[in-house]
Amino acid sequence: MDEDALNMSIRKFLKQVGVTSQRAIETVVREGKVSGDRLHVRMTLTAEGTDLNHVVDGEIRLS
Template sequence: MDDSFNMSMRKFLKQVGVTSQQAIEEAMRGQDTAGKTFRARAVITVEGLDMEHVVEGRIEGAE
């Protein structure tokens, strides 16, 4: 793959990571999350391609 593809991919993934973290932190702010574990699921699709990528994991609540 070429450099422009790699740069656009990295930019997109950075945006996904940063904005997702901000959204999760905002949702948890003010909530009693201590000792709780939350199941998380992210789905990425790309228009024009027949692909769907699913990432599942757990997020530990803040102390």
């Protein structure tokens, strides 16, 4: 296994996740689909063919 290639591939994937997730969150907020001043969020990471199930819960303050 090439550690450098693995690291770069993971970083590329996470960058894509971050950018597309931010756009999706901004869209629901701008469209007025969020009530209150906080948005509770959850990201679940799975990988086909593995038992990976990593969940990250968070909160985004809107004001």
